[in-house]
Amino acid sequence: MTPRVTVAIAVRVLTQLRRDHRTLAMLLVLPCLLQALLWWIFQDTPLVFDRIGPALLAIFPFFVMFLVTSITTLRERSGGTLERLFTMPMGRLDFLGGYALAFGAVAAVQAALAAGVAIGLLDLDLRGPDVLLVVVGVADAVLGTALGLFVSAFARTEFQAVQFLPAVVVPQILLCGLIVPRDRLPQVLEAVANVLPLTWAVDAMEHLATTTRTGEVWRDVGIVVAFALAALALGAATLRRRTD
Amino acid sequence: MMNSVVAIEGLRVVRGGRPVLDGLDVAIGPGVTGLLGPSGCGKSTLLRSIVGVQRVAAGAVTVLGEPAGSRPLRERVGYQTQSASMYDDLTVLENLRFFARVLGLPPPAAEEALAAVDLGGHRDGVVGRLSGGQRSRVGLAVALLGAPDLLVLDEPTVGLDPVLRRDLWALFHRIADAGTAVLVSSHVMDEAERCDALLLMRAGRIIAHGTPAEIKESQGAADIESAFLALVEQGDAA
Numbered sequence: 001m002t003p004r005v006t007v008a009i010a011v012r013v014l015t016q017l018r019r020d021h022r023t024l025a026m027l028l029v030l031p032c033l034l035q036a037l038l039w040w041i042f043q044d045t046p047l048v049f050d051r052i053g054p055a056l057l058a059i060f061p062f063f064v065m066f067l068v069t070s071i072t073t074l075r076e077r078s079g080g081t082l083e084r085l086f087t088m089p090m091g092r093l094d095f096l097g098g099y100a101l102a103f104g105a106v107a108a109v110q111a112a113l114a115a116g117v118a119i120g121l122l123d124l125d126l127r128g129p130d131v132l133l134v135v136v137g138v139a140d141a142v143l144g145t146a147l148g149l150f151v152s153a154f155a156r157t158e159f160q161a162v163q164f165l166p167a168v169v170v171p172q173i174l175l176c177g178l179i180v181p182r183d184r185l186p187q188v189l190e191a192v193a194n195v196l197p198l199t200w201a202v203d204a205m206e207h208l209a210t211t212t213r214t215g216e217v218w219r220d221v222g223i224v225v226a227f228a229l230a231a232l233a234l235g236a237a238t239l240r241r242r243t244d
Numbered sequence: 245m246m247n248s249v250v251a252i253e254g255l256r257v258v259r260g261g262r263p264v265l266d267g268l269d270v271a272i273g274p275g276v277t278g279l280l281g282p283s284g285c286g287k288s289t290l291l292r293s294i295v296g297v298q299r300v301a302a303g304a305v306t307v308l309g310e311p312a313g314s315r316p317l318r319e320r321v322g323y324q325t326q327s328a329s330m331y332d333d334l335t336v337l338e339n340l341r342f343f344a345r346v347l348g349l350p351p352p353a354a355e356e357a358l359a360a361v362d363l364g365g366h367r368d369g370v371v372g373r374l375s376g377g378q379r380s381r382v383g384l385a386v387a388l389l390g391a392p393d394l395l396v397l398d399e400p401t402v403g404l405d406p407v408l409r410r411d412l413w414a415l416f417h418r419i420a421d422a423g424t425a426v427l428v429s430s431h432v433m434d435e436a437e438r439c440d441a442l443l444l445m446r447a448g449r450i451i452a453h454g455t456p457a458e459i460k461e462s463q464g465a466a467d468i469e470s471a472f473l474a475l476v477e478q479g480d481a482a
Binding site: 004005008009011012015016019020079080081083084085086087088089090240241242243244 | 292297299318321323325330343346348
């Protein structure tokens with residue numbers, strides 16, 4: 001891994017994003033708007049919003065980063081740029097690290113904006129420190145980026161890549177405790193939920209919402225980061241200098 | 245050949261269970277070498293093996309005295325894939341600056357490469373909006389970054405207008421005169437005359453190797469296309 005190359009890739013990915021106003025809006029504004037929509041839906045039952053709001057703050061960065069990363073890396077694979085980079089002094093970890101760095105930075109802004117809107121404008125009731133909300137958001141985003149990088153290896157077209165969203169992301173949203181609290185799920189599903197990364201991201205947000213203690217939050221962040229690192233390692237295994 | 249830039253021995257590449265190259269031997273020297281053959285004959289596979297991104301079943305590919313794709317070669321070999329292989333949403337200069345950074349070159353390197361392909365006027369144009377010929381030249385500029393010792397270009401002149409093709413071939417010769425070996429593939433036989441040396445390829449095999457004059461003379465043919473046909477007929481009869 002060469003820091004010069006990693007940073008070059010991160011800067012290039014961010015430059016591309018800056019050019020693409022629609023994607024940038026999707027990354028930064030959409031989570032805030034959806035949060036506001038939810039607040040409106042539960043206007044007469046604010047207790048429900050207090051329960052679901054934090055979970056959504058965990059889900060958005062994961063969902064959006066997964067989508068954006070799986071498509072952009074698929075483009076690198078099919079457009080020949082990855083092949084060109086592999087004839088240059090670039091290591092696999094430079095590529096993965098560059099993407100994680102760039103989207104991690106975007107995620108920090110996204111999480112800060114979404115949390116600002118939720119707490120400042122929508123009166124989301126949070127017991128834990130606000131800063132941790134951003135930390136959890138960034139960890140979730142890096143997780144989404146890492147999983148997106150990994151699954152992009154199994155798609156041939158952008159059409160296929162989008163189909164990984166219902167296959168990989170939606171089951172995690174259904175099981176993470178958003179719809180039914182985990183301890184009220186059938187036992188088998190609870191066991192499945194416990195080994196899915198998004199569950200721990202949502203768990204972290206729920207702890208932040210309900211208690212001032214931060215021990216559990218850091219433990220959850222650790223679990224999410226471990227999942228992200230594992231997905232990056234799997235992603236590295238799918239990036240090959242020599243292909244057929 | 246003592247001074248060969250690329251030396252290939254017994255190269256075997258299998259794709260989808262079918263051998264694309266099977267025991268290929270060839271040595272490529274300095275100057276402009278054309279790799280000519282019909283679409284699907286294995287040209288791209290051979291070029292990808294030389295730059296070290298092709299999975300190889302057997303054989304040895306040595307480039308500038310080092311194994312193909314090895315670490316020291318990654319600053320010394322410039323490669324342009326069949327597609328332009330650039331970021332369409334970035335400007336010409338942003339693309340070049342990015343690849344220059346990956347190569348560890350100072351910022352002026354991007355401007356120099358741009359000047360070499362005569363595209364300075366389009367430096368701030370977004371690559372996705374350029375014409376085919378301009379894109380091809382930006383791709384070439386990226387391959388030229390850092391003054392490589394070997395330039396490998398996969399069909400850089402396909403679909404371009406004749407004037408532009410002539411200009412590009414003139415550029416390849418200027419690059420070769422400056423000391424960089426240039427290997428260019430094409431499926432257009434009339435580009436053969438523009439090369440110092442030729443490799444004619446068909447169905448995964450090199451069927452002729454020499455200067456255009458040598459190949460024509462050996463077959464008593466007036467042009468390379470006729471020589472190619474004569475070689476194919478001999479091969480089919482044998």
